[in-house]
Amino acid sequence: MHLVSVALFLTAALAPAAPAGSDPVRASLKVVTSTTDLADLARAVGGTRVEVVHISEGYQDPHFVEAKPSFILRLRDADVFAFVGLDLEVGWMSLLVDGSRNPRIRPGARGYLDVSRAIPVLDVPSGQVDRSQGDVHPLGNPHYWLDPGNARLIARLFAERFAELDHEGADAYQRNRRAFEDRLSAAEREWADAREKIRGKPIVAWHTSWRYFASYSGANIVGFMEPKPGVPPSPSHLAGLILTMQRTGARVIVMEPFYQRKMADFVASKTGATVLILPPSVGGVRGVDDYIALMRHNLATLAAAIP
Amino acid sequence: MHLFCCACFLGATAFTTPLAGSVASGRLPQQRDTTRADSAARARADSLRLVRELEALGRDTAAAPRALGTGQAGPTNPRFLPDISAIGEFIGDFTSGRSTQESGRRLDIREVELAVQAAVDPYFRADIILGLSDEEGIAIEESYLTAIRLPLGLQGRLGRFHMPIGKQNTIHRAELLGAIEYPHVIQRFLGPEGGKGTGVSLSGILSPFGFYQEVQATVVDGLGEVDEDLLAEEESNAKASGLGYSLRFRNYVDLAESSNLEISGSFATSRRAQPLVCLCPSIDGFNAVNARQSIVGADVTLRWRPLQQGLYRSFLLQAEFLRQLNERSPAVGNLPQNISYGGPTRGFSGAYLFARYQVGRRTFLGARGDWLEDPDADGEALRAGSVYLQFFPSEFSKFVLGFERLSPGVGQSVSRLLLQGTFSVGPHRPHPF
Numbered sequence: 001m002h003l004v005s006v007a008l009f010l011t012a013a014l015a016p017a018a019p020a021g022s023d024p025v026r027a028s029l030k031v032v033t034s035t036t037d038l039a040d041l042a043r044a045v046g047g048t049r050v051e052v053v054h055i056s057e058g059y060q061d062p063h064f065v066e067a068k069p070s071f072i073l074r075l076r077d078a079d080v081f082a083f084v085g086l087d088l089e090v091g092w093m094s095l096l097v098d099g100s101r102n103p104r105i106r107p108g109a110r111g112y113l114d115v116s117r118a119i120p121v122l123d124v125p126s127g128q129v130d131r132s133q134g135d136v137h138p139l140g141n142p143h144y145w146l147d148p149g150n151a152r153l154i155a156r157l158f159a160e161r162f163a164e165l166d167h168e169g170a171d172a173y174q175r176n177r178r179a180f181e182d183r184l185s186a187a188e189r190e191w192a193d194a195r196e197k198i199r200g201k202p203i204v205a206w207h208t209s210w211r212y213f214a215s216y217s218g219a220n221i222v223g224f225m226e227p228k229p230g231v232p233p234s235p236s237h238l239a240g241l242i243l244t245m246q247r248t249g250a251r252v253i254v255m256e257p258f259y260q261r262k263m264a265d266f267v268a269s270k271t272g273a274t275v276l277i278l279p280p281s282v283g284g285v286r287g288v289d290d291y292i293a294l295m296r297h298n299l300a301t302l303a304a305a306i307p
Numbered sequence: 308m309h310l311f312c313c314a315c316f317l318g319a320t321a322f323t324t325p326l327a328g329s330v331a332s333g334r335l336p337q338q339r340d341t342t343r344a345d346s347a348a349r350a351r352a353d354s355l356r357l358v359r360e361l362e363a364l365g366r367d368t369a370a371a372p373r374a375l376g377t378g379q380a381g382p383t384n385p386r387f388l389p390d391i392s393a394i395g396e397f398i399g400d401f402t403s404g405r406s407t408q409e410s411g412r413r414l415d416i417r418e419v420e421l422a423v424q425a426a427v428d429p430y431f432r433a434d435i436i437l438g439l440s441d442e443e444g445i446a447i448e449e450s451y452l453t454a455i456r457l458p459l460g461l462q463g464r465l466g467r468f469h470m471p472i473g474k475q476n477t478i479h480r481a482e483l484l485g486a487i488e489y490p491h492v493i494q495r496f497l498g499p500e501g502g503k504g505t506g507v508s509l510s511g512i513l514s515p516f517g518f519y520q521e522v523q524a525t526v527v528d529g530l531g532e533v534d535e536d537l538l539a540e541e542e543s544n545a546k547a548s549g550l551g552y553s554l555r556f557r558n559y560v561d562l563a564e565s566s567n568l569e570i571s572g573s574f575a576t577s578r579r580a581q582p583l584v585c586l587c588p589s590i591d592g593f594n595a596v597n598a599r600q601s602i603v604g605a606d607v608t609l610r611w612r613p614l615q616q617g618l619y620r621s622f623l624l625q626a627e628f629l630r631q632l633n634e635r636s637p638a639v640g641n642l643p644q645n646i647s648y649g650g651p652t653r654g655f656s657g658a659y660l661f662a663r664y665q666v667g668r669r670t671f672l673g674a675r676g677d678w679l680e681d682p683d684a685d686g687e688a689l690r691a692g693s694v695y696l697q698f699f700p701s702e703f704s705k706f707v708l709g710f711e712r713l714s715p716g717v718g719q720s721v722s723r724l725l726l727q728g729t730f731s732v733g734p735h736r737p738h739p740f
Contacts, residue, residue, distance in 0.1 A: 057564075060614040067740045068567060069519035069559040076460070076512065091702075095737050098432070098453070101460045101512065108429070131703060131732075139383060230701070232668060258615050260668075 027051035028166040032074050032105075034083040034093065035062055036282040037145040038115060038154065040291045042082060044180040045158040049169045055096070058283030061258045062088055063135065063230070067095040075100035078111065079165055082158070085116030086142035110165055118157040119144045122211050134228030143280065146213035146298075148184055151291055155180050187292045194303035201306045202248040204241065204273070206255035206264065209280050217299060222248045225255065225264060233263045245271045252305050256280045274305045389425030389433075392733030396420075396481040399726035407723055409499070410442055420448065420481060424736055430456050434736070436479075438500075448479075449503065457509075464508040469501055470530070471508070471523040471555040472573045473627050474606040476501045482738055485623070485663040485673035485697070487709045487727045491689055492629050492657025492679050496602055498532045504551055519559040527551040530577040530600070537580040537595035544578075549597060551577035565613040569606075573629075576601035581650025583639065598637035598650050604629035621665040628658040631682065655680040663695075671697040679716075687716025693723075703731045 029050045033039040039054035046052065053074050056065045062084070075081060075096055083089050097105060097112075104111040121140035129138045144150045159177040163170035199218030205211075206225040214221045223244045227237040244250070251273045253264045264275045278298045279285045288294050398417040400406040406413050419439040427433045431452045438448040451466030469477050476493050480500055488494065489501055496502075504527030513520040528544055530551040543549045553575035561567045580595040606627040613620060633651040657679035665671050673695035681689045693711035700706075707727040714720040 057614050061618055064617065066610075066612065067737060068561065069521070069557075069569075069740060070561050070567075072512065073514050073519055090734075091737050095739065098455060098462075099512075101455070101457070101462050103456050106455065107426075131701070135702075258618060260619060 028169055029079045029162060030077055031080045031082065031162075032078040033081075034065075034089050035145070036284075037291060037294070038082050038084065040282045041145075041151060041154050041180075042080075042158055044291070045155050045173055045177050046162055046169075047172060047176045049166060049172055050162065056281075058279055058281035058288070059257050059285070061256070062281070063091060065089070065092045067092040067099075069099070071096050072099040075105060076102055078102060078105050080111045080113055080161065081105035082113040082115055084142050084145070085114040086121065086139040087137050088142035110161070113157070113161055115154055115157060116140075116142065116144070118153045119150050122215065123208065134226070135230030136228075141208055141211050143209040144212050145291075146210070146280065146295075147216040148188060148295060149216070150212065151184065152181055184292060187296060191296055191299045194299040197303045198299070198306060201252075202245075202250035203252045203254055203302070203306075204245060204250050204267075206253070206259050209256065210254055210278075213298065217302065219302065222250050225253065225267070238263065238267055242267055242270045245273060251307050252276055252302065254278050254302065257284055276301060276305050278302070387425075389423050390734040390736070392422045392424075392731060392735040394420040394422075394479075394481050394729060394731045394735070397726075397728040398487070401724040401726070402721060404721070407721070416440070418481065420479065422733075422735060427452065430454060448500075459511065461509055461511050463510075465506075467503055467505040468508065470497070470504045470527070470551075470553055470575065471510075471525060472497065472502055472553055472575050472602060473604050473629060474569075474571065474608060474625060475627065477739060481729050485661055485671070486675055486693065486695055487707055487725050490627065490657075490659035490661070490675065491677045491691060492627070492659060495657065495679060495682055496531075496629055496631050496655075502531060504528065504530060504553075506551070518561075519557070521555075521557040521559075523553075523555040523557070525551075525553040525555075527553075527577075529579065530575055530602075531579060534580065537582060538593045539580045539595040539597050540593050541597070543580055543597045549578040551575065565617075566609070566611045568610075569608040571606050573604045573606075574601070581637070581648070583646055584649035585646040596637050596639050596648060596650070598648075599634040600651075601632040602629055603632065619665065619668050621663075623661075623663045625661045626658065628656070630654055630656045651682055653686060655682045655686055663697075669699045671695075671699075673697065681716035684716030689716045690714045705729045 027048070027050055029046065031042045031046065031050050031052045033042055033052065033054045035056055036054050036058040039052050042050060042052045055071050055074070056062045078100070081097065083093060103109060106112055116139070121144065123137075123141035125133075125136060125138060125140075129136055145154065155177045159173040162173045166173075195217055201219055202222045203214070203219045204223045204225065205214070205221050208224065208229050210221065213219070223241045225233050225238075225241065227234055233241075245267070251271070253268055253273050253275045255261065255264055255275065255277060257277050257279060261275055261277065267273065268275050277285075278301060279288050279294060282288060282291055282294050284294070285297070288297050396417045396419070397415070398408060399414050400408050401413065405411070408415060408417070417440065421437045421439065423433075423435045425433060431454055433452055434449060436449040438446045440446075447467055449466070449468050451464045451468045454463040454465070457463055469479070471477055473493065475483065475489060476497055480489060483489070489499070493501060504525065506525060506527030508523060508525040510521055510523040513522065528550060530553075553573065555571060555573045557569065557571040559567065559569045577600060578597040579600045581598045583594055583596055585594075604627065607625070609624045611622040632654045635652045637648060637650075639646070639648055657677075659675055659677045661673065661675040663671055663673040675691075675693050675695075677689070677691040677693075679689040680686045691711055691713040693709055695707055695709045698706045705728070707725075709723075709725040709727070711723040711725070712720065713723060
C-alpha cells in the first residue's frame, strides 16, 4: 500500500505541463526523424498533413545521441520514422525503435524509412574495413543532406512514402514537393556567385561530414583535423596538416559547433587560416531554421572567408 | 512499375495493330470493304496517337530530375548472419597483502563475454551472451528472446536475463559506467556478477502524465545465487509461491534539454534455501529449509549532458537503496528438538552514492560511497569509499584505475588498487540508457 502511495506521489510530482506542439487532430501522419534536416524536409513535403518531431538537435553530434526514454514516447505513436542511415544512428536507434514497441516503424514496415536508400553515397570504403580506421562508416559517408541535389531526392522519397501511407494527401505531397524544389532552385540561383567563389579553393575540415558540402560547393578539402574519422587530432597529425595547408594555400578550417576549437585555433595561428564554425544541420546556429537557410548560411559564410 | 508495364503493352499494341491489319488485307483482298477500311484507318490513327503520347511521356520522364533508387542496392546482410561481438575484461589487482579477486590472481582476464544477437523472425529478437572465465568455464550469462509484437504495446522476454531490480544490476559488469565492480549492496544481495533470473518478463509503457513510465513484471525460477551445499526437503520452486517474482516501476522525466531524472522502485521476492543448524552429525539427507526472502529498493539517477558540449562534458549522480527482508521463523516441519533454523532472521539494508564527471573528451572521474549491513557479517556495517579515473581511447576500449578503501563488517580495513581494461570487438547493441 505504501509502495502504491509512493508511486502515485512520484507520478503527480513529476508530471510536467502538457507539451505544446502542432495540432495532432489535423495531421494525417505522425513523422519522427532522427535529425533536424530530415524534419525540415518532411515538414516542407508534408505541410499541414504531417506532424513532425525530431530526435537530435542541429547543434549536437548526431553520432552520439543518448537513447533517452522520452524519445521512446515520441516513437511510440509514429507512423513514419525517417533516419539518415549508413550507421549514423547505430549507437542509439535500435534501443529506441525496439523500446517504442511500435510495429509501424520496425524494419520492413512502411514506416521504417532509411533515407540513405535514395542517395548516391560517397566514400563507400573498399577492401578490408575495421575499427583501426576510426569511426569509419562501412556503408559510406552519411552526411549527405549537405548537398541540395540529395535534398531533392529526400523530398521525393518523402512525397512517395507519405502518399503510400496517406493516399488522400498524395496530390498535396507532390504539390508541396514541387514547391520546395522551386524554392530550392531559386535559392541556388541566388547563391551561384558564392559557389563560383568557393569552387576549387583549398579548405580543411574537422570531420568527413563536409564531403558532400564540398562536392556541391566545389571546395577542395585538402585535409582533415581528425587523423581518422572520430579520432581527436594528435600533435604529429597536426604538424603534417600545417605543412599541407602551407603547401596548398588552404586558409579556412571548417568545423561543427560541437567540437572544441582549441586545436583548430592552434593550426590557424600557425597558418594564418580562419576557423569557421558552420552548422552541419538545421538549427545548428541561431537563425538557421530551415534547410535552405542552412545551405545559404554555410555557402555565404565560407565564400566570405575565402580570400 | 505499373506505368512501365502499361507503356509496354500500349507500345506493343501500337506497333502490332497495323501489321495485323496488312496481313489480314493481304490474305483476303477480295473481301475488303469500306467498313473494314474505315476500321483499319481508325486503328492506325489510334496507334499513331498512342505512339505520340508515349513519346511525349518519354520526353517528360527524361526531363524529370534524377529518380529515386540511385543509392544503395540490395541488402547489407544478405546471408542473415547474426551480429557477433566480444568483450574482453582484463583486471589487475594491486591490493597490498593479497589479491582480492575471486581467482586470487594479481593479473587476470576476469571474463570474456561473447554475444550473438539477431532477429529470429518477424516476432522475436534473440540475444545470447556467453561468459567465459577460468573459474566458471563457459556460462550462459544471458540468453533470451524478446517478443517485439505483443498486443497493447507490451514487450516480453523469455529466457535468462539480468533481473530488473535496481539500476546498476541491469548493466553488465564489464560495461558499468563508472566503476570496476558492482556496488557492495548488489554484490551481497544479488550476487558478485549481479542478479540474473531465468523466466518470463513483461513490460509496458505508461505516460498518462506526459512523461515516461514503465512497469516491468518478471517471473523467474528463483532469485539470487543457489548455494549448492544446501539441500532442503523440497525444492524452493516446488510450489508457485516459491518462484521468484519482481516488479519494477520506472519514472523518467526530462528536466531540461540537457538534464534528466529517473526515479524508480523495485520489489522482488522468492523462497530460498537457508541453512538448518543441528548439533547432530547429519539431518537425514537435508540441511536446509526454504524461507522467503524479499528485496525492496529505490534508485535515483540525475544526468546532465549539454547537447552542444556533450562530447566533452557530462555529469551523473546516482543513488540506490536496497533492503533485504527475511522470513524470521520459517516452518521447519517435524524436526528433532536439536535442529533449529540457521538462516537470517532480520532485515539488512544497503545503499551507495555514485558520481561521475567528464573532464575531457576521453576522460572521466568517478567516486562512490558504499554502506551495507552485511548479511555475511551478521549485519555489521560495511563501509567503502572509492575513486576512479577512466580513460576511453575510443568507444570500444576503456581503462579504469580505481582505488577503494574498504572497511568490512568483520575484519581489518583494506586498501584496494585495481586496474581494469576492457575492449569490445564486433557489432554490439547499444547499452541501455
